Amino acid sequence: MNQTIxxxxxxxxTPTLSNFEFQKDDKTLSxxxxxxxxxxKYISVDPYLRxxxxxxxxxxxxxxxxxxxxxxxxxxVIASKHDTFKTGDFVSGMLAWKTQQISNGDGLxxxxxxxxxxxxxxxxxxxxxxxxxxxxxxxxxxKAGETLLVSGAAGAxxxxxxxxxxxxxxxxxxxxxxxxxxxxxxxxxxxxxxxxYNTTTDMLQAIKTSCPDGVDVYFDNVGGTISDAALFSIxxxxxxxxxxxxxxxxxxxxxTGVSVQPFLVKNxxxxxxxxxxxxxxxxxxxxxxxxxxxxxxxxxYRETIVEGFENTPQAFIDLFSGKNTGKMIVKA
Amino acid sequence: MNQTIxxxxxxxxTPTLSNFEFQKDDKTLSxxxxxxxxxxKYISVDPYLRxxxxxxxxxxxxxxxxxxxxxxxxxxVIASKHDTFKTGDFVSGMLAWKTQQISNGDGLxxxxxxxxxxxxxxxxxxxxxxxxxxxxxxxxxxKAGETLLVSGAAGAxxxxxxxxxxxxxxxxxxxxxxxxxxxxxxxxxxxxxxxxYNTTTDMLQAIKTSCPDGVDVYFDNVGGTISDAALFSIxxxxxxxxxxxxxxxxxxxxxTGVSVQPFLVKNxxxxxxxxxxxxxxxxxxxxxxxxxxxxxxxxxYRETIVEGFENTPQAFIDLFSGKNTGKMIVKA
Numbered sequence: 001m002n003q004t005i006x007x008x009x010x011x012x013x014t015p016t017l018s019n020f021e022f023q024k025d026d027k028t029l030s031x032x033x034x035x036x037x038x039x040x041k042y043i044s045v046d047p048y049l050r051x052x053x054x055x056x057x058x059x060x061x062x063x064x065x066x067x068x069x070x071x072x073x074x075x076x077v078i079a080s081k082h083d084t085f086k087t088g089d090f091v092s093g094m095l096a097w098k099t100q101q102i103s104n105g106d107g108l109x110x111x112x113x114x115x116x117x118x119x120x121x122x123x124x125x126x127x128x129x130x131x132x133x134x135x136x137x138x139x140x141x142x143k144a145g146e147t148l149l150v151s152g153a154a155g156a157x158x159x160x161x162x163x164x165x166x167x168x169x170x171x172x173x174x175x176x177x178x179x180x181x182x183x184x185x186x187x188x189x190x191x192x193x194x195x196x197y198n199t200t201t202d203m204l205q206a207i208k209t210s211c212p213d214g215v216d217v218y219f220d221n222v223g224g225t226i227s228d229a230a231l232f233s234i235x236x237x238x239x240x241x242x243x244x245x246x247x248x249x250x251x252x253x254x255x256t257g258v259s260v261q262p263f264l265v266k267n268x269x270x271x272x273x274x275x276x277x278x279x280x281x282x283x284x285x286x287x288x289x290x291x292x293x294x295x296x297x298x299x300x301y302r303e304t305i306v307e308g309f310e311n312t313p314q315a316f317i318d319l320f321s322g323k324n325t326g327k328m329i330v331k332a
Numbered sequence: 333m334n335q336t337i338x339x340x341x342x343x344x345x346t347p348t349l350s351n352f353e354f355q356k357d358d359k360t361l362s363x364x365x366x367x368x369x370x371x372x373k374y375i376s377v378d379p380y381l382r383x384x385x386x387x388x389x390x391x392x393x394x395x396x397x398x399x400x401x402x403x404x405x406x407x408x409v410i411a412s413k414h415d416t417f418k419t420g421d422f423v424s425g426m427l428a429w430k431t432q433q434i435s436n437g438d439g440l441x442x443x444x445x446x447x448x449x450x451x452x453x454x455x456x457x458x459x460x461x462x463x464x465x466x467x468x469x470x471x472x473x474x475k476a477g478e479t480l481l482v483s484g485a486a487g488a489x490x491x492x493x494x495x496x497x498x499x500x501x502x503x504x505x506x507x508x509x510x511x512x513x514x515x516x517x518x519x520x521x522x523x524x525x526x527x528x529y530n531t532t533t534d535m536l537q538a539i540k541t542s543c544p545d546g547v548d549v550y551f552d553n554v555g556g557t558i559s560d561a562a563l564f565s566i567x568x569x570x571x572x573x574x575x576x577x578x579x580x581x582x583x584x585x586x587x588t589g590v591s592v593q594p595f596l597v598k599n600x601x602x603x604x605x606x607x608x609x610x611x612x613x614x615x616x617x618x619x620x621x622x623x624x625x626x627x628x629x630x631x632x633y634r635e636t637i638v639e640g641f642e643n644t645p646q647a648f649i650d651l652f653s654g655k656n657t658g659k660m661i662v663k664a
Contacts, residue, residue: 051598223593242597255594259587261555264605265574266383271603273596 001026005097005312007063011053014250014320019053020069020313030079035102037079040309040332041090043097044072044122045316046156050249068096072127074111074118075101085110092121099309099332116294123156123327124301125290127276131243132160133286135274139241140217144169147211149230150191152221154181154302156327157243159189161219163299166190170217173210175226177322184325188300203229214238222247228258238269250320302326333358337429337644339395343385346582346652351385352401352645362411367434369411372641372664373422375429376404376454377648378488382581400428404459406443406450407433417442424453431641431664448626455488455659456633457622459608463575464492465618467606471573472549476501479543481562482523484553486513486634488659489575491521493551495631498522502549505542507558509654516657520632535561546570554579560590570601582652634658 001024008021031037048060049071055062063069073095077085082105085091093108095101111121123129135157136142148165152158153174162185165172174185174194182194193210200206207215207229214235220227223245234240248255264271293299304324306315309332319328333356340353363369380392381403387394395401405427409417414437417423425440427433443453455461467489468474480497484490485506494517497504506517506526514526525542532538539547539561546567552559555577566572580587596603625631636656638647641664651660 220593223591227593242593245591245593245597248591248594255591256588257591259555259577259580259589260592260603261552261559261574261577261605262580262587264603265577265607266605268605268607268610270605271592271596273593273598273600273602275597275600278600 002029002098002100003309004068004099005309006066007053007069008066010055010065011050011250013252015050015053015313015317017313017317021066022310029100029102031081031102033081035080035104036077036082036085037100038075038091038095038103039078039100040073040075040095040098042074042119042122043309043312043330043332044126045312045319045328045330046071046127047244047246047249047319049316050320068098070094070096072122073097074121090118092126097309097312115291119303119305119327119329119331120294120301122329123303124160124294124299125287128156128327129160129290130279130283130286131274131276132157133164133290134276134279134282135241135243136161136164136217136219137286138279138282139270139272139274140219140239142168142170142217145171146216147171147173147213147235148217148219149173149175149207149211149215149233150219150221151175151226151230152244152246153185153191153194154178154322154325155221155246156324158219158221159185159302159326160299162191163189164293165217167293167298171211171213173207173215175207175222181325184302197226204232207233217241219243220245224248224255224257231258231260231263234263234267234269236267236269238267240269240271242271242273246320304328306330308332334361334430334432335641336400336431337641338398339385339401340398342387342397343382343582345584347382347385347645347649349645349649353398354642361432361434363413363434365413367436368409368414368417369432370407370423370427370435371410371432372405372407372427372430374406374451374454375641375644375662375664376458377644377651377660377662378403378459379576379578379581379651381648382652400430402426402428404454405429406453422450424458429641429644447623451635451637451659451661451663452626452633454661455635456492456626456631457619460488460659461492461622462611462615462618463606463608464489464496465622466608466611466614467573467575468493468496468549468551469618470611470614471602471604471606472551472571474500474502474549477503478548479503479505479545479567480549480551481505481507481539481543481547481565482551482553483507483558483562484576484578485517485523485526486510486654486657487553488656490551490553491517491634491658492631494523495521496625497549499625499630503543503545505539505547507539507554513657516634529558536564539565549573551575552577556580556587556589563590563592563595566595566599566601568599568601570599572601572603574603574605578652636660638662640664 556579
């Protein structure tokens with residue numbers, strides 16, 4: 001039996017289960033010439049998908065209503081009439097939220113279950129790792145001895161950003177939402193300090209205290225009041241990577257906050273939106289470095305794995321209350 | 333008689349005449365070996381000076397209380413014991429607000445009254461022109477056919493930015509505060525369209541209408557609600573030059589507005605604070621190009637010249653209500 005998850009309605013504010021619809025059918029799928037039949041193994045749920053559920057102008061087109069949601073998926077080839085992909089191969093790519101689907105192979109990459117656990121290709125060796133590496137390098141231009149501040153530090157991207165910062169010789173300060181996350185980031189990921197924004201009453205002062213030399217690079221995954229507070233600590237020539245703004249994705253009104261312009265002009269600072277797909281030419285270089293660090297044990301990662309294809313919408317919704325540590329993945 | 337203008341108190345909000353104090357003395361100044369005696373001819377008043385009157389951390393140190401204010405000044409050498417500067421030479425540089433002063437020549441540049449009117453060295457051939465040229469090129473990276481939006485368009489920097497945009501083949505839309513300024517920018521400076529923000533009730537829509545292909549480069553001199561409105565029209569890969577934020581310089585509370593982060597991430601857009609002194613290595617190249625355009629009559633400029641050294645503080649204050657068209661200069 002094949003299951004599909006459709007976008008039934010566009011979320012207003014925080015997404016709910018009622019925005020999604022399950023469709024089941026018993027039709028047997030079989031590939032035509034040049035096609036493969038795929039079975040989903042791991043499904044990535046990511047904050048940026050929230051944007052595609054709205055119909056506002058953005059860098060990727062919105063999902064259509066009553067059509068399947070799509071995201072990064074690792075799947076197994078269970079039947080093939082394709083020259084490149086054989087039965088038993090594993091592939092990674094942007095695929096529909098379906099237990100089984102037909103593909104012509106476009107945009108899919110073969111992945112090896114021996115080199116790394118399959119789920120890693122959705123995380124540290126997938127878009128997550130590439131986002132962390134390329135966002136930090138291409139916009140952040142980090143230099144040893146500088147201070148790197150990371151918000152959403154216990155998230156999939158943030159936890160990799162912080163580790164790369166340490167590998168490059170920076171002082172790394174994270175911002176996360178629980179003491180457990182904060183402790184893990186310090187004990188297992190090498191962060192120098194972590195601020196728990198849920199128990200800190202004065203974020204502005206907390207950042208100043210944790211970053212006594214100011215902030216040279218701010219890797220921003222969250223936006224909102226946390227990012228407002230960070231502005232007060234930026235140094236001259238600071239680089240701010242806007243990778244995400246999870247705190248405002250569910251707002252129904254235009255979000256407001258501290259005006260960044262006076263801070264940028266005072267400090268000759270730079271703030272730039274980062275979308276990993278703009279840097280596709282650098283993927284090979286980044287993958288080589290990430291794989292090497294991973295193989296040497298210099299890069300670690302956490303996953304929050306939710307069991308069951310049917311729990312995909314809930315896993316996505318749980319991202320917005322920070323239920324994940326590291327990459328949130330559904331095991332289909 | 334020598335007159336000096338001191339900073340008596342730090343402005344709270346909009347500066348007033350009471351923040352300044354005049355000092356007069358009859359002492360005859362005479363240069364020692366290696367020194368020159370200067371008489372101020374033209375004094376530049378600029379919005380950025382407001383920042384130096386506060387004691388907040390910024391890219392230039394604050395003025396000290398009960399000491400002279402300083403800004404760009406063109407002066408005549410009226411006595412010299414210096415090898416480089418002779419009596420009768422004109423020089424430009426950062427000098428105190430004094431009718432006469434002694435200098436050792438450091439940081440001063442000789443300027444020619446034959447090549448251009450002396451006041452131009454405080455404007456189109458001075459920091460103003462350099463700011464316009466280098467801000468636009470180094471951060472804006474303008475390309476022919478793109479749309480350039482300029483706020484504070486009738487100001488000293490804005491009017492040069494718009495003309496350079498036209499010389500480079502861009503569509504140029506300005507934002508200014510009176511119909512007279514708007515008409516002048518279109519008739520004499522070649523702007524394609526100008527929005528009068530004082531008579532426009534919906535800036536967001538006005539920018540959308542004037543920039544039907546969106547905004548690729550936004551040269552921001554003002555900040556505040558005008559810049560908030562511009563965000564809604566930025567294109568993918570837009571570049572926003574934060575050159576000034578005159579609308580918020582006099583605010584006593586931290587200014588707030590629309591959060592820029594979601595706009596930057598959606599559009600892979602860049603926003604960067606620009607301070608001309610960071611680009612000193614590019615000054616010769618920029619001056620060569622500006623002088624060439626000026627000589628060919630391809631670049632025009634307006635000045636608002638206020639007569640009388642004693643009116644310097646009022647001329648500075650008048651910047652914040654937009655009393656100037658083009659560069660505001662005091663003729664000492």
